[in-house]
Amino acid sequence: MKTSLNAGRRRADLDHLASSPVDLLVVGGGVTGAGVALDAASRGLSVCLVEAHDLAFGTSRWSSKLVHGGLRYLAQGEVGVAYESAVERGILMTRTAPHLVRALPQLVPLHGKAHDPVVMAGLRAGDVLRRLARTPSRVLPGPRRVPAAEALALAPGLRRAGLRGGLLSFDGQLIDDARLVVALARTAAGFGARIVTRARATSLSGRGAHVVDTLTGASLHIGARAVVNATGVWAGDLAPEVRLRPSRGSHLVLSASTVGLSSTALTVPVPGARNRYALVLPQRDGRVYVGLTDEPVDGPIPDVPTVPQSDVDFLLGVASSVLERELTRADVLGAFAGLRPLLDTGDGPSAELSRGHAVLTNDGVTTVVGGKLTTYRSMAAKAVDATALTTTRSRTAGIPLVGAGPTTGPPHLVARYGAEAPDVAEVGEVAWAVRHEGALTADDVLDRRTRIGLVPTDRTAAEPAVTAEVAEELAAQT
CATH class of the missing domain: 3.50.50.60 (FAD/NAD(P)-binding domain)
Known part of the structure; x- marks a missing residue:
């Protein structure tokens, strides 16, 4: 069928x-x-x-667009969850969706008196999980320490004062959740x-x-x-x-040039917290996502959660702690939040x-x-x-998902559609979304088949043309 x-x-x-x-x-x-x-x-x-x-x-659609190997869960003592995550990451990257997941280099910057032996021990434990899950090192290389010069080459926007180097590891990144x-x-x-x-x-x-x-x-x-x-x-x-006890995870959208990143993500310790980090995640479209928070949410569950200003300031502050340039609210191009469906255990903050x-x-x-x-x-x-x-x-x-397999065609389409890229190139992304991906409205295309909607100004600019093309495609199906 x-x-x-x-x-x-x-x-x-x-x-x-x-x-x-x-x-x-x-x-x-x-x-x-x-x-x-x-x-x-x-x-x-x-x-x-x-x-x-x-x-x-x-x-x-509101995740960090990551396929985690379970390192955070390992730090919290949830070995079973960590191992399961590593196994499932390997399945996605090597069998079911290799066209949608890539290896993402992640750097923990080392400034001042950072406890790098402890962090490196955690990264090595995560690599043990990777090997136990039988994910090849050619897919996800093992962790290593890099000197300051290499850290700056990987992430030019890092604060130079006090930089002693970094800890480099790899995880999985979805092109789009x-x-x-x-x-x-x-x-x-x-x-x-x-x-x-x-x-x-x-x-x-x-x-x-x-x-x-x-x-x-x-x-x-x-x-x-x-x-x-x-x-x-x-x-x-x-x-x-x-x-359930929902927890809000907020992300900010910034320009990669503003942050000073290209293809390497940053893992930034949250000051004053134990085993908690913020992520600065470069994207293929020249954007960077900064996330994420972990705040309990009470009351009715909204269809589309909003990002409070307190989360914006928190994320900007944590990211700025390792960057040469201090980030401000004016740098924020967009923001999004998702609600985690955490089981209600009766006690403990949502982060635990x-x-x-x-x-x-x-x-x-x-x-x-x-x-x-x-x-x-x-x-x-x-x-x-x-x-x-x-x-x-x-x-x-x-079972490989739709799009897995040999790929040819424009690189920006291959990254999003895999083996279907040549077919998408023939008809265009909007038409493809309506004809083959179940899109019924312009919102479906702007906010879920593409990421245009994550930046309000981009969405406003694209909406009239997308609305018209979706209407034309739907009319052709009646």
Whole structure:
């Protein structure tokens, strides 16, 4: 079956679902929900995924765009989570999505009396995990100490006074977290899964869900033998027994030339904190993301979280502590925040809560919560196992996602579309998003199929043309 998602396929899928139940209904179109849909469909189950908004609308598009090896979890004593992260990182980089993940050099600058032996010991422990996960050193080289001259060559914007060198290590970086979700959903569609966005589930049971088509207002009941709730920080809305303590992770968008970085990221210790770092992450588009915070969030969960000024000032201050140029609010081009769906353990600040995940089943509804973007595949496999719909084991560790494979074409398109780059070049990115990636609005293109929307001025400049082209493409499908 074709992997293309578009308005025509959505209409056909809704018509089919109105009278035909499926084996598994997945609610939530983030990385976990898309991963569940792929896992189940690849095991031979009939699958439907419904999403209230768009693919990657929630937390999955607000990450640091990293595929972590679990070093932070190791420092917190969560060895199992750290090892699982290292394994899943290796699978993404070598088998399932090598076109979407690259090795990112990361430098810990050493100024003054930095405790570099302690930090280097942690980096070496992380490298042990990399080897245990069987990720080759040609994919992720081991850590090493570099002298001041090399540190400045890697990151020219570093503060020179007191610089003793740096500790260089490597981790995985996604070209785009939202693109990973789209690739998962399309790969699932290739196995026959029905992917329906703008379809809000208002109630769940072990036999399906009541769903409202938000484009037309029509409602229907989608029958299923089992249901997986993969709605992240909104999981409690559909499963009240699930208790979460959301944590806000904020990022700033700056120009790489302002910060003084090219392709090497900085890992910056947060003054006064233990085992806590800020990240200064260069991107292929000439931007830099500075993140991230870890602040508890109380009250109703917004569809799109905002970044408070306190987070802006905190991140600018931490980044400036190792840079030659002091960053100010005027340097900020944009900002974004995501909410982590942390399990409520009843105590401890959010920075200390477990990043592990849980699969909970109640009255036939399986809810998967917690975890990290890196470990989505493992979480998805466990959620499908918990439904007891099949005895077939998960296959997704060996299934390449859409776009994996030999690549040719314009480098900027290859980096985002992999093997599909030549086809994208023929029709253009907006048309491709509408014809094959399920984009139904200009917002879908600006904010999730591309990163244009992360900088408000860029978004404003591009919106009229994108809106017109999306309308033209949708009209051609009716």
